[in-house]
Amino acid sequence: MAGPVLELKNLHKELPRKDSEPFQIFKNLNLSLRDGEFVSIVGPSGCGKTTMLRVINGLMPRSAGEIFIDGKSSKDLDHQLVMGFVFQGASLLPWRTSLKNVLLGLEGRVKGVAEAEQIARKYLDLVGLSGFENNYPHELSGGMQQRVNLARALAVDPRILLMDEPFAALDAQTRNFMQLELLRIWAETKKTVIFVTHMIAEAILLSDRVIVFTHRPGTIRSEFKVPLGRPRSMEMRSDPRFLELENVIWKQIEEEVNSSGGFANQ
Amino acid sequence: MNGKQNLTPTLLRIGSVIAGLLIWHFVATVVINDTAILVSPLIVVTKAYEMLVTTGELYPHLFASSQIFFWGFVLAIVVGVPLGFVMALSVVVRDYVNPWMTTLYTAPRIAFAPVLLLWFGIGAGSKIAIVFLGCVFPILINSYFGMRVVNREYVELARSFRLNRWALFSKILLPASIPFILAGVRLSIGRGLTGVAIAEWFGATEGLGYLVFFAGQTLNVPILFVGVATFAVLGVIGFELVRRFENFMTPWRKSSQGV
Numbered sequence: 001m002a003g004p005v006l007e008l009k010n011l012h013k014e015l016p017r018k019d020s021e022p023f024q025i026f027k028n029l030n031l032s033l034r035d036g037e038f039v040s041i042v043g044p045s046g047c048g049k050t051t052m053l054r055v056i057n058g059l060m061p062r063s064a065g066e067i068f069i070d071g072k073s074s075k076d077l078d079h080q081l082v083m084g085f086v087f088q089g090a091s092l093l094p095w096r097t098s099l100k101n102v103l104l105g106l107e108g109r110v111k112g113v114a115e116a117e118q119i120a121r122k123y124l125d126l127v128g129l130s131g132f133e134n135n136y137p138h139e140l141s142g143g144m145q146q147r148v149n150l151a152r153a154l155a156v157d158p159r160i161l162l163m164d165e166p167f168a169a170l171d172a173q174t175r176n177f178m179q180l181e182l183l184r185i186w187a188e189t190k191k192t193v194i195f196v197t198h199m200i201a202e203a204i205l206l207s208d209r210v211i212v213f214t215h216r217p218g219t220i221r222s223e224f225k226v227p228l229g230r231p232r233s234m235e236m237r238s239d240p241r242f243l244e245l246e247n248v249i250w251k252q253i254e255e256e257v258n259s260s261g262g263f264a265n266q
Numbered sequence: 267m268n269g270k271q272n273l274t275p276t277l278l279r280i281g282s283v284i285a286g287l288l289i290w291h292f293v294a295t296v297v298i299n300d301t302a303i304l305v306s307p308l309i310v311v312t313k314a315y316e317m318l319v320t321t322g323e324l325y326p327h328l329f330a331s332s333q334i335f336f337w338g339f340v341l342a343i344v345v346g347v348p349l350g351f352v353m354a355l356s357v358v359v360r361d362y363v364n365p366w367m368t369t370l371y372t373a374p375r376i377a378f379a380p381v382l383l384l385w386f387g388i389g390a391g392s393k394i395a396i397v398f399l400g401c402v403f404p405i406l407i408n409s410y411f412g413m414r415v416v417n418r419e420y421v422e423l424a425r426s427f428r429l430n431r432w433a434l435f436s437k438i439l440l441p442a443s444i445p446f447i448l449a450g451v452r453l454s455i456g457r458g459l460t461g462v463a464i465a466e467w468f469g470a471t472e473g474l475g476y477l478v479f480f481a482g483q484t485l486n487v488p489i490l491f492v493g494v495a496t497f498a499v500l501g502v503i504g505f506e507l508v509r510r511f512e513n514f515m516t517p518w519r520k521s522s523q524g525v
Contacts, residue, residue, distance in 0.1 A: 059422050078428070085426040091419045095441045095518045104437065105427040136518040156427070 003071050004032035005192045006016075006160050012049065013055055014217075019054065020064075024217035025051050029065065031211070031220065033160075033192050039204035040195045042249060043213025043221075045259045049196045050088075052218070053162045056194070057085050069159060084153030084191075086163040091149065092137040098124060099133040105156040123151040126185060143174040145153045150182070154189060157207050161191045165198065176234060179205055183232055198226035200249045204242055205232055215260035221252060306486050310495055313488040328496065330473040331462050334390060335500075338397025339458050346402045347447055350409025360410075371403040376464050383453035383468050393465035393473075400461035405447065412446025413439050445519065448512045455504040459497055474500075 011029035014022040026048035033039055041049045058065060058078055067074035069082050084105075091179045092101050102120040110116040124133060127147040137145055146166055153161060167175045179202060186193060197203050203210045207226055214221045226239045236242055287307045294306040301309070317324035353360040379396055386392035416439055424434045466475025478493035480486075513519075 054422075059425055081428055083426070085421060087423065087426075089419055091423050093420060093423075093438070095444075095516065096320075104423075108433065109438075119455055124274075138518065177413070 004068075005035050005070060006194070007032040007064040007066075007068040007071075008056070009068070011052070011055065011067065011208045012063045013060070014063045014138070018132075026213075026216075026218040028219050033194065036190045036192055037216065038186060038193045038195065038207045039209045039211060040197055040207040041211045041213060042197060042200055042203045042253065043218060044253055044260065045198060047213040047216055047256070048218035049213055050164050053085070053164050053194065053196055057083050057162055059085075064174075080201075081109070081156045082156035082159045085155060086146075086149050086153045086166045086170055088165045091203040092145055092152075094137050097134050097136055098129060098140070098151075101137070101148055102152045102155050104152060109156065120151075120155055123155040126154070126188065128181065133166065136218045141174075143178055144169050146170065146178060147181070150185065154185070154191070159192065161193045163193060163195045165196055167202070168198070175202075180234070181186055182206065183230075187231065200246050200253070201237060201242075204228075204245055205234075205237065210245075210249060212249055213256075215256045221256065223251065283483060291334050301487060302485060303487070304493060305465075309488050310503055314492045314495065317489075317492060323475075323494070324492070326472050327493075328341040328476045329474065329482045330470075331466065332500075334393045334465060335397055335458055335462050337390070338394045339401050339454065341394065341398045342401030342405055342454060342458070343451065345398075346450070347409045350406045350411075350447075351413055351443075353410045367403065367406065370399065371407070375399055375461065379464050388469040392468075393462070393470070396465040397458050397461035400457035404453040404457065405450040406449025408446045408453075409443060412443030415446075417440040430488035443514055445512070447520065448508060448515065452505060452512070455508065456501055459501050459504075465495065466490075468491030 003080065008031040012027045013025040014027075015025065016022050029052065031039075041052070044048050047199055050061065055062045056074075057224050058074065062226055069077055072080075094105065096104070099117065099120050102123055106116040110119060121130075121133065124130060127150055129144060129147050129151065132140065132144065137148070141149065149166065158203070167178050170178060183206060195206060200210075204226055209223055209225055211223045212221045213219065224245060226245065228236055291306045291308065294304045298304050314324070349363065353363055375396060378399060379392075382392045382395045386395055390490055394520075420438045420442060421434070424438045429437065434476045462473070463475040463478065466473035470476040474493050474496055478497075481490035481493060
């Protein structure tokens, strides 16, 4: 497939306000992802990066601009499941077991209960949760819950995976494990990923490209190709190229925060 | 939860019941010592045994009251749950029903009893209506509330999976509301039994409410207490049944012990 998998053209989002100009969240977003690419978005908090994911997924309407998936307008694809969304919080349904949570997107789409279950089991196995099919979310650790979350999004075999700070609520150690796990799973499934995070090191470790957003209204300030080979490892975090990139990105985000009035304004 | 942890609360409950009965016995036999005002639980138990086993005269009352309670309660669920859902899903319906709901919910039910009697006659209809009025509001309000407070993330999740409206309802909104609905059902048991008592005070010829009322009028304190105790036992049994049903329906919640 030659063309980009996902393409954003002049994507714009604003919220109407009473008695004043509309509140601009992000503007002039132009971005294209090739097949199987892992792209992270970083930026000062409140820059609209999460909102961008939600607009791409259709959870919120856009104000202007176009979204193309494999060259087709996302508006024509709305009834199809071309995107999987991994939410930040505990979005697992507490009344469903791991298996049933993964089945959520498959029910009614895959013919036959047995077949759907087989797919769900396959993805639970992929995320390393074989044997936990019948556990309820409250019986699982935070890391395991996010594994189920990931399996659920992947099980419908989406073209694009949208991930909204999926590891933000995990402790540092679990987060590191999950980053490596995500890389392993990504290598196996070959999905195109947009990964939103506020952690620069996480973005560099995971991605082919890191996109830096400006402060609100967010737009793309710069983008960096990560100069590291694959497979990635935790040791790479002390690679000079890693550290230099981390430094450059941090400086840019710092500038963005300062030009918006500093941290006190956040 | 293992057996050892469960033992202490159970012992505390049994101890509490025994202590209560002992105090009752003490107050009845020593402090008051007048069987025209208060009788010992021993006398109540003896009388209850007599009415259940020897004469069997309690059964018609028990049966009559249970039947009225059952139909009023079931009707309240059948009407309350769907109406609560519709109110939660439609602003128009909510605004339409709300003033009536508030009025009927806050007005004392006992004041309605004569009116309902006038409308439905002294048969089962008016009694069931009184029980229904007592049960329906906790169920209605909880069904409405349960569906209103469903986590927004779950709704977004449904959207991200492109679930249709029916799937959103049946897979997200309904299961998320069940704990609320059942809590409402549990609350309605006490209110329903109150309804039975009120209903049978007016022009009834049988039923536990009639039994209590009649015993009170004729100063038959043992029968009076048997009637009251039967109400209490029914309440406890009903409450416990619903609690078990809740645990059965929502195995994903840590089991809800006690209240």
